[in-house]
Amino acid sequence: MFIYFRSMRTKDDIKQEALFEATVKLVNEIGFAASSVAKIAKEAGISPATIYVYYKNKEDLLVSTYLEIKQNLGKALGQNIDDTTPIRDTLKQVWFNMFDHIRAHPNHFHYTEQFANSPFSSLVNKKEIEKYFEPLIMVIMRGIEQKIIKNVDDNILRAFIVHPIVVLSNERLCQDFEASPDNIETAFSLAWDAIKL
C-alpha cells in the first residue's frame, strides 16, 4: 500500500522539481540571458514542449522559480527569533541565518542575483517579496523606537544591515572572501557600528 502511494506521486511533481533544479543549475552555469527554453528542457531531461504543460511561458517558469527561492530565504531568515532577545542579538541571528542559508544554497542565491538584474525583474510584485522579510523589518523598527538604532531613511539602514551580506556572498563582487564564522561576525560588528545610535 505504501509503495502504491509512492508510485502515485504524480509525475507532475517529479518533472516540476526537475525543471526547478534544471533552471537554477543552468542559470548558474551559463547565465540568465543564455538560458533558453530548449536548454533548460534538455537539462531537465524533458521536451521543450513539456515545459508549457507546467508553465504558461518562459517568463512564468523563471518568475515562479524566483518566487520559490525568495520564499524559502524569507522563511530561513526568521528562524530562532523571538521578541524577548535584545535587538543586537536578534539582528545578529538574522545575519547568520542569511549567511547560512546562502552558503547552503549558493546557486539559489546566485539565481536571485541574476534574476533581479534581468528584464523579468520588473514583473514581480516588490511588496509581496518584502512580505517575506517582515520579521527583519520589524526588528529594525523596534530598534528605532527604543532609540538603539539610528532614525534614518529605511533605504540607508538596509544598505548597511542587509546588502553587505549580499555583497559579501556574491562571488563576482567578492571573489576571494572567505565566509568563515569569524569574518561573518566581524562583518556584523561593522554593520552594527553603522546603524547603532
Add this chain to the structure above:
Amino acid sequence: MFIYFRSMRTKDDIKQEALFEATVKLVNEIGFAASSVAKIAKEAGISPATIYVYYKNKEDLLVSTYLEIKQNLGKALGQNIDDTTPIRDTLKQVWFNMFDHIRAHPNHFHYTEQFANSPFSSLVNKKEIEKYFEPLIMVIMRGIEQKIIKNVDDNILRAFIVHPIVVLSNERLCQDFEASPDNIETAFSLAWDAIKL
C-alpha cells in the same frame, strides 16, 4: 585632399562616439539581453556591418563600453583629493564624488550594473578595473596604517564604504530613495561609523 583625410578621421570618431552612446542608451531602455547588434547599429545611425569595422564583435563592443565607463568613474573618484587632508574628509570627498558622478551619468551607471550581471562580466580583468580605484584603496590602507580604520578583510571594508553607494544609487534596489545632500551625508556617517576604529 587634406581636408578629405581630416573629415575621414573626424567621421571615425563621430561614429565610435555614436556607437558608445547608442549602446548605453539602448541597454538603459530595453535591457542588456534585448540589445542586439542590429538595434544598436540602428540607434547609432549606422549599418550593423560597420560595427565590425570598429570592434571585433559584439562582446568587444560591450566590454569596451564597460571599460570606458569604469575608467571615467575612476577618474571622477580621485578628484579634489590630496594626501594632506584627514582620512575621514578624504573618504567623504570620494563618497560625494561617486554620488555626483553617478547622478550626472545615471545611464552610464545603469549600464555597468547591467553589464556586471551579464555573461560578458567574466571577460573583464578585475585587476584592471581595480587599478582605476587605486586612489580610494590607498586612502583606506593609509587609514588602517594610522589605526583610524578597522584592520579587517578588504572585502568587508568595501562592503561598507563602496557598495552602499552603489546600492543607494540603484533604482531597482532603492526605488524611493532621494539622493539629497543630507541623505548622502547621513549615509556617509553610517559608513564611517562602520569602518572607523
Add this chain to the structure above:
Amino acid sequence: MFIYFRSMRTKDDIKQEALFEATVKLVNEIGFAASSVAKIAKEAGISPATIYVYYKNKEDLLVSTYLEIKQNLGKALGQNIDDTTPIRDTLKQVWFNMFDHIRAHPNHFHYTEQFANSPFSSLVNKKEIEKYFEPLIMVIMRGIEQKIIKNVDDNILRAFIVHPIVVLSNERLCQDFEASPDNIETAFSLAWDAIKL
C-alpha cells in the same frame, strides 16, 4: 442501471453536439487556420484527447462538420416545393429558402465559405454534396426541357441562379448589402432575367 446507460448515451450526443457548435463558433471567431484542436476542445469544454474518441483526426472533425451543414442546407432548399408549381415560382421559393436558411444560420454559412477555401476542401466528394441539391437541379432541368430556361452549360446557369445568393450573403464580398425581402426579390428578378429564355 437502465438510467445509467441512457445517461451515458445522452452524454455522447451532448459532447458531439458541443463539438459541432464549438467548431463552427471558433471558425467564425478566429478563422479556419487559427482553429486548433486544443482551442476547439476548450471551447467545447472537453479534453483535446476526447476529440479523438469521436473523430479519427482533425480533418475528420472539420469535414464531418462541413457535411452536416451542407446536408442541412440541402434539406432547407427543398422545402415547400412541388412539381405542380410553375418553374419560376419554384425557383423563387428555392431562392428564398436559401436566403432564409443562411440568415437563420449565418455562422454555419460562414463556416462552409471558410472550409471551401481550406486545404481540406479537396477531401470531400463533390458528387455527394451535389446530391443534397438534386431538387434544385431537377427544377432547372425541367425548365430547360420546357424551353423556359436557356439551354446552356450547367455551370453557367448555376453561376447566375445559385452563386449570386452566396455572393450577396457573403459579408466579406458585400459588406453593406441589406438582405431585405425587397432586395432579395429584386436580385431574383435579375437571376430570372439571366436564365429565362
Add this chain to the structure above:
Amino acid sequence: MFIYFRSMRTKDDIKQEALFEATVKLVNEIGFAASSVAKIAKEAGISPATIYVYYKNKEDLLVSTYLEIKQNLGKALGQNIDDTTPIRDTLKQVWFNMFDHIRAHPNHFHYTEQFANSPFSSLVNKKEIEKYFEPLIMVIMRGIEQKIIKNVDDNILRAFIVHPIVVLSNERLCQDFEASPDNIETAFSLAWDAIKL
C-alpha cells in the same frame, strides 16, 4: 556598357521576383494555410531569414503579393475601352479582358481567391482595391444614367456582372467548365440579360 547595366540589376529584384513567384506557386499547390515561411523560402531558393530582408514579416509578403496581383488585374480590365463605345460592347470587352487575364495567369487568380478567404484579408484596404476597378464601375454608372442598366443596389449588379466570371474561372466551383470563347460569350449574354433594363 549594356552588360554592365544588366549586371547592375540589383539582386534585390531577382530575389523579390523569385519570392513573388514562389509564394504564388506554393499557395496554388498546397494552399494558403500550409504555405509557411520556410517552405516559401525553400521554393524561392533562399534562406527563410532572407525573406525578412525584403518584407517586414509574413503578413507583409502575402499582402504585398496580393496587392500586386490585384493591381495587374485592374490594369488588364481597363484595356481597349473608351467612352464612345456602346455600354454593352464596353462591358463585353471588360468581361473578355477579365477572362483572358485570368486564363493567362490562372495561379495569380487562384492566389487572390485563397487570400480573400484568409485571415489576412481584413488587412487590406477595400477602398484601395476598388480603385483599380474604377473603369468598370464608371461604365455601369453610365449605363444606369442612360437607363440601359437596371437601377438597383450596386452589390446586386456586381453579383451578376462581376462574380459570375470569378465563379466560372474558379476550378474548385466549376471543375468541368470549359472557358471557350463561345461559352464566355454565352455567359456574358446571360449577365447582360440580368442587368439590362
Add this chain to the structure above:
DNA sequence: GATGAATGAGTGTTCATTCAT
C-alpha cells in the same frame, strides 16, 4: 572605410496526435 545583402543557428511557442491510466 562603409554597407546592403545574406544566412545558419537559434529563439520562444503552438501544433496535432498518442498513450497510460
Add this chain to the structure above:
DNA sequence: CATGAATGAACACTCATTCAT
C-alpha cells in the same frame, strides 16, 4: 468513455556575423 501528460515537428521570427562591392 475520458483525459492529463507528453512530445517531435513545425511555426514565425531574430540573432551575430560574413562578404562582395
